[in-house]
Amino acid sequence: MIDPAIYTLDLAKRYHGKTALAGLTMSVSRGEVFGFLGPNGAGKTTAVKLLLGLTHPSTGEGWVLGEPLGHRLTRRRLGYLPELFRYQSWLSAREVLALHCTLAGRHAAASKEQVASALLAVGLRDRADDRVGTFSKGMQQRLGLGVALLGEPDLVFLDEPTSALDPVGRHDVREIIRSLKRRGATVFLNSHLLTEVEHVCDRVAILDHGRVISIGGLAELIGQVSSVRLRLTGVNAPAEELLRRCGTVTFLEEGHSDASGHAERRQILSDASGHAERRQILSDASDHAEGWYMVQGIDPEHTPELVADLVEAGVRVYAVEPAHQTLEERFLALLGGSPWHS
Amino acid sequence: MTIAHLTFREAARRRLLLAVVVLAVLVVCLTGLGFSRLHTLRDSSDHALPPGQLRAIASVFVILIAYMFSLVLAVGAAFLAAPAIAADVESGLFLAILPRPIRRSDVVLGKWFGLAFLLVSFTGVAGVAELGLIHLITGYAPPHPALAVLHLAAQSMILLTFSLLGSTRLSPITCGICALVLFGIAWIAGIIGALGHTFHNVDLTHATTIIGLILPTDGFWRGAVYNLEPAVMSAMGSDWATGNPLAVNAPPPTAFYLWAGCWVVVLLFLAIRSFDRRDL
Numbered sequence: 001m002i003d004p005a006i007y008t009l010d011l012a013k014r015y016h017g018k019t020a021l022a023g024l025t026m027s028v029s030r031g032e033v034f035g036f037l038g039p040n041g042a043g044k045t046t047a048v049k050l051l052l053g054l055t056h057p058s059t060g061e062g063w064v065l066g067e068p069l070g071h072r073l074t075r076r077r078l079g080y081l082p083e084l085f086r087y088q089s090w091l092s093a094r095e096v097l098a099l100h101c102t103l104a105g106r107h108a109a110a111s112k113e114q115v116a117s118a119l120l121a122v123g124l125r126d127r128a129d130d131r132v133g134t135f136s137k138g139m140q141q142r143l144g145l146g147v148a149l150l151g152e153p154d155l156v157f158l159d160e161p162t163s164a165l166d167p168v169g170r171h172d173v174r175e176i177i178r179s180l181k182r183r184g185a186t187v188f189l190n191s192h193l194l195t196e197v198e199h200v201c202d203r204v205a206i207l208d209h210g211r212v213i214s215i216g217g218l219a220e221l222i223g224q225v226s227s228v229r230l231r232l233t234g235v236n237a238p239a240e241e242l243l244r245r246c247g248t249v250t251f252l253e254e255g256h257s258d259a260s261g262h263a264e265r266r267q268i269l270s271d272a273s274g275h276a277e278r279r280q281i282l283s284d285a286s287d288h289a290e291g292w293y294m295v296q297g298i299d300p301e302h303t304p305e306l307v308a309d310l311v312e313a314g315v316r317v318y319a320v321e322p323a324h325q326t327l328e329e330r331f332l333a334l335l336g337g338s339p340w341h342s
Numbered sequence: 343m344t345i346a347h348l349t350f351r352e353a354a355r356r357r358l359l360l361a362v363v364v365l366a367v368l369v370v371c372l373t374g375l376g377f378s379r380l381h382t383l384r385d386s387s388d389h390a391l392p393p394g395q396l397r398a399i400a401s402v403f404v405i406l407i408a409y410m411f412s413l414v415l416a417v418g419a420a421f422l423a424a425p426a427i428a429a430d431v432e433s434g435l436f437l438a439i440l441p442r443p444i445r446r447s448d449v450v451l452g453k454w455f456g457l458a459f460l461l462v463s464f465t466g467v468a469g470v471a472e473l474g475l476i477h478l479i480t481g482y483a484p485p486h487p488a489l490a491v492l493h494l495a496a497q498s499m500i501l502l503t504f505s506l507l508g509s510t511r512l513s514p515i516t517c518g519i520c521a522l523v524l525f526g527i528a529w530i531a532g533i534i535g536a537l538g539h540t541f542h543n544v545d546l547t548h549a550t551t552i553i554g555l556i557l558p559t560d561g562f563w564r565g566a567v568y569n570l571e572p573a574v575m576s577a578m579g580s581d582w583a584t585g586n587p588l589a590v591n592a593p594p595p596t597a598f599y600l601w602a603g604c605w606v607v608v609l610l611f612l613a614i615r616s617f618d619r620r621d622l
Contacts, residue, residue, distance in 0.1 A: 072443050073443055075442060080437075080441045087435070099344070103442035103444055
């Protein structure tokens with residue numbers, strides 16, 4: 001059996017009695033792109049520093065590429081882009097990369113090739129001989145990424161790898177992560193950009209107050225429940241029954257109030273982020289004959305049939321939108337943020 | 343050696359070497375100019391001073407220059423070593439370096455060797471240039487110039503090692519100031535100790551000896567002075583040298599050199615341990 005790329009058991013770190021990381025137990029398989037998410041101060045960077053041997057654990061233990069944390073020779077096979085990326089401003093980009101090759105104990109001939117390849121990968125070939133001190137923050141982050149990619153490492157830690165990059169740079173980073181995965185390398189990605197994580201990660205752990213509050217595959221974490229939003233008018237009792245048969249029905253937004261003043265009876269709920277939203281479980285069809293409806297738990301295969309049945313029942317269908325829970329929504333829900341909504 | 347080379351390269355790229363060389367050349371030229379005017383000195387009868395007296399005056403000036411040089415080296419050692427580790431920790435530079443397969447001891451020793459090479463080279467080159475020029479101009483040469491320069495270099499090594507240890511835990515500014523204050527205390531303790539010795543005050547002598555052992559810089563300063571002063575001065579007896587930081591009548595004992603050697607090794611070991619245990 002192949003050891004996991006990362007395995008930790010009750011790994012904890014306390015600074016002066018304050019817990020930065022509380023009992024992290026997790027496993028990251030080889031070749032996996034693993035997203036590590038959490039709000040500021042959740043303990044993500046502390047965990048990465050522990051895994052790299054930059055910080056010593058207060059309790060617990062861990063293994064990286066089959067060796068205990070901090071094992072010196074294993075570090076030859078690691079790449080790391082720190083969140084706080086800083087390189088010698090008085091060296092050129094090429095010299096910084098060459099220095100890291102030397103520190104990694106690579107032969108001079110191989111180093112030259114690796115440096116050239118890293119410069120190409122991060123788009124710094126034209127600025128290779130300029131001093132790092134003249135680089136913008138984004139270029140320095142690109143250089144950091146180049147340093148992390150040197151020598152085709154088996155495990156790459158990327159701590160907020162796109163924090164200083166423009167949209168093109170972010171796209172490039174996604175491509176680099178995908179190419180690492182194709183090569184069979186493991187990627188440990190710390191990021192606040194949840195859409196980015198959603199695009200590239202196989203599995204995700206969500207950390208809060210130093211504890212993992214959720215871990216699993218993306219589909220597993222987000223949930224397989226699919227939903228559909230429909231904008232309808234003329235919803236009558238048979239149509240309401242058709243909707244109910246497909247799943248839980250929620251009336252999201254009224255089209256207009258009817259003359260009898262039913263709209264006034266609608267409940268107004270406020271979500272955790274403070275946005276008022278009209279929402280009510282469908283209970284009285286006469287209340288909302290017109291507007292947006294959400295059907296949760298519907299089998300996507302049944303959507304065309306539902307639409308056909310609704311039309312047959314005299315309902316006019318203006319829009320049909322499949323809706324999926326995003327990682328951001330799941331993340332906020334886990335952290336007690338805004339409730340699930342499409 | 344990669345870190346030592348990097349440290350040296352940083353000094354060169356940041357124009358530290360250039361600044362030091364320019365300043366050293368300037369100081370050597372200015373002092374050379376001063377020594378070239380020594381022969382113009384007259385006694386009270388407006389007669390030129392005899393060569394022997396001129397050489398005696400030159401020897402005192404040499405010690406004064408060495409004193410200034412020793413202060414420059416002390417400040418240089420403290421301000422080079424104080425940020426050597428602390429600044430790289432604060433800036434986050436080590437976050438990129440230390441995940442590489444290197445030991446933290448490699449970093450500490452690399453920094454020490456790189457800075458030691460810088461300081462010793464500067465001491466050697468500037469010392470030889472200064473003493474050589476004085477010899478060329480006045481014909482005066484101290485009895486053991488090489489040993490004197492070596493003692494000055496050793497003094498800067500002590501301060502370098504102490505500052506590097508502080509740099510593993512303290513901020514650069516705090517560490518630099520601590521090193522310089524302790525250097526000043528050790529220097530004063532040397533003078534007070536000489537007074538205590540003359541007046542047979544055992545407590546004072548012991549207290550100052552302990553300070554001199556905690557930071558053994560003053561012993562090397564006294565060793566430098568001993569090797570710079572003409573034999574006639576050191577033979578004048580203890581009274582002449584009492585409380586005079588520019589005069590010494592005996593070299594430091596062998597035990598002092600052994601202690602200083604062990605001191606450097608122990609402090610380097612502590613620096614490695616301290617940095618090894620530090621969370622980044």
